[in-house]
Amino acid sequence: MSTSPCTSCGACCAFFRVSFFWGECQSSGGTVPDDTVELVTPSLVAMRGTSQPNPRCTKLAGEIGEDVRCTMYEQRSSSCRDFDASWENGEHNPRCDDARAKHGLPPLSPQPVINHIPVLQLRS
Ligand code: SF4
Numbered sequence: 094m095s096t097s098p099c100t101s102c103g104a105c106c107a108f109f110r111v112s113f114f115w116g117e118c119q120s121s122g123g124t125v126p127d128d129t130v131e132l133v134t135p136s137l138v139a140m141r142g143t144s145q146p147n148p149r150c151t152k153l154a155g156e157i158g159e160d161v162r163c164t165m166y167e168q169r170s171s172s173c174r175d176f177d178a179s180w181e182n183g184e185h186n187p188r189c190d191d192a193r194a195k196h197g198l199p200p201l202s203p204q205p206v207i208n209h210i211p212v213l214q215l216r217s
């Protein structure tokens with residue numbers, strides 16, 4: 094079983110303003126606790142800590158580039174759930190590269206393709 098590269102990264106949680114529709118907050122029937130966000134516009138909220146010059150979501154625990162975790166993983170917004178690590182689903186995500194670069198981390202590489210190795214040797 095492979096481990097997600099995100100557990101030793103966390104760069105995107107400390108790079109972008111993580112904003113989303115306020116309807117995702119618990120007071121509106123969503124999952125995101127209201128006290129973890131701040132208002133950006135009348136219809137948009139952002140995770141606390143991500144609207145500042147050196148952003149870092151207040152719900153990110155650990156050391157970026159070492160060992161991190163989201164302390165509200167099951168309740169996180171669609172902005173967080175929909176952000177894929179580069180090549181995770183076979184697609185490049187340049188925004189993942191940008192976030193990692195900001196924190197001195199190299200871009201992720203595509204997973205190597207493992208060639209099919211025949212296991213049956215036919216004998217004449
Ligand atoms: S809620 Fe979790 S996944 Fe989303 S930005 Fe914050 S720490 Fe990252």
Ligand code: SF4
Nearest residue numbers: 099102103105178189
């Ligand atoms: S920047 Fe990319 S690898 Fe790092 S936590 Fe975010 S999605 Fe995962």
